Amino acid sequence: MIYPKKNRLLHGILYLYTRYILKTHFYQINFNAIETDPEKSILLVANHFSIWDGLVLYWTMHRLSDKNFHVMLLEETAKKEPMLKYGGAFSINKTSKDALQSINYAAQLLAAPQNLVLVFPQGKLYSNFVSDVHFEKGIMKIMEQAKGKFQLIYAATFIENFQHKKPTANIYLSNATNCTFEDIKAITGSYQQHYNTSRQQQTKIVL
Amino acid sequence: MIPHRRIRWVQTLARQYLLKYRIPKEFNILQYNDIELLPDHSILLLCNHFSWWDGFWAGYLANVYFHKDFYIMMQEDHLQKRMYLNYLGAFSINRHSKEVIRSLQYTAELLNNTDNLVTVFPQGELVSNHSEEINIERGIDYIVKKIKGNCQIIYYSAFIDYFESLKPSVYFHLLNCGTNRDFDYEKVKALINKHHKQALKCQVNVKH
Numbered sequence: 023m024i025y026p027k028k029n030r031l032l033h034g035i036l037y038l039y040t041r042y043i044l045k046t047h048f049y050q051i052n053f054n055a056i057e058t059d060p061e062k063s064i065l066l067v068a069n070h071f072s073i074w075d076g077l078v079l080y081w082t083m084h085r086l087s088d089k090n091f092h093v094m095l096l097e098e099t100a101k102k103e104p105m106l107k108y109g110g111a112f113s114i115n116k117t118s119k120d121a122l123q124s125i126n127y128a129a130q131l132l133a134a135p136q137n138l139v140l141v142f143p144q145g146k147l148y149s150n151f152v153s154d155v156h157f158e159k160g161i162m163k164i165m166e167q168a169k170g171k172f173q174l175i176y177a178a179t180f181i182e183n184f185q186h187k188k189p190t191a192n193i194y195l196s197n198a199t200n201c202t203f204e205d206i207k208a209i210t211g212s213y214q215q216h217y218n219t220s221r222q223q224q225t226k227i228v229l
Numbered sequence: 230m231i232p233h234r235r236i237r238w239v240q241t242l243a244r245q246y247l248l249k250y251r252i253p254k255e256f257n258i259l260q261y262n263d264i265e266l267l268p269d270h271s272i273l274l275l276c277n278h279f280s281w282w283d284g285f286w287a288g289y290l291a292n293v294y295f296h297k298d299f300y301i302m303m304q305e306d307h308l309q310k311r312m313y314l315n316y317l318g319a320f321s322i323n324r325h326s327k328e329v330i331r332s333l334q335y336t337a338e339l340l341n342n343t344d345n346l347v348t349v350f351p352q353g354e355l356v357s358n359h360s361e362e363i364n365i366e367r368g369i370d371y372i373v374k375k376i377k378g379n380c381q382i383i384y385y386s387a388f389i390d391y392f393e394s395l396k397p398s399v400y401f402h403l404l405n406c407g408t409n410r411d412f413d414y415e416k417v418k419a420l421i422n423k424h425h426k427q428a429l430k431c432q433v434n435v436k437h
Binding site for chain 2: 043047071072073074147148149150151152153180181182183184185186187189221224225226227228229
């Protein structure tokens, strides 16, 4: 398992580089501001359809709160992009016993209120056009272990061009009203609700 | 209405620029399915309209797949802002003026020549790529009924997905809507909407 590393210089470079590529690639990054609780850490649950969504959410959360950003990545991605560990990335290998270690680590991070952990519970890349979201079980274990210590935020991202050459990313955020779930179906259902409303909003855009 | 002022050598230059440089630079994969193309038929190409790039993709397909001379119908205010497109085969329509009929007739005249392909966005406005309904404006019915020659009507739903790449990929789901001889507005409208919903489902399972 790959752990995040602290290095202010490399983190600074990564921050500037992310800002540069987002500015050159996107026309706009829109998100709705939501309230964050300073007493609690944040567990950010998002849909996964490209490499951009991690970067876009890193940028968004940086503007929304001053919490330390962490993201759970697949081990192969973390190995391919070794710089990401300086931006708070840690890895998970779904096929090995290490997976539990990564889940425990995510839960440990959530115990400290200054942390933010971004998780893509879909576990792999799906199309941006999925209508039914499928979650893997790991998210349930993280939530059980870190019970009551975190604020749960849902994010649904959609990227579209409209009248501009460059695309616009629309990020729909919402605070989950309930943080305790009986099983994985209940979490998926709760996220699905947020995803559906966000998708409806996105679909309504006509220019 | 602004008629096209296509200059063949300008269009050839633009084609080289788009196919060899611009599209490979901006996009990862452009993928389309095979459909039956009728010989000795012009093509009326209908597509979903959701981005700045739509016209360029249609031009790309006209060159690499349909092998026809490319023309495109654009909103008058949009064309006035980019008059260079006028030399590449763009002509205008103003939905709020009386000249709208003239644009439709002009489209039908272009389609009388079997070497031509005319791209029309039947929705008439930019609609989100996630939209599940495709509105086909009545003008399409008028165009098809005015065509005197043989014309094949083709529709595609294009979707953008990123997956592992930083560059977007475009997936075209092409549909053969028959010819102008057996055209029925309501039937084609229903067919296109059914195809679009199916394409949205297929997009979720697309290989990447």
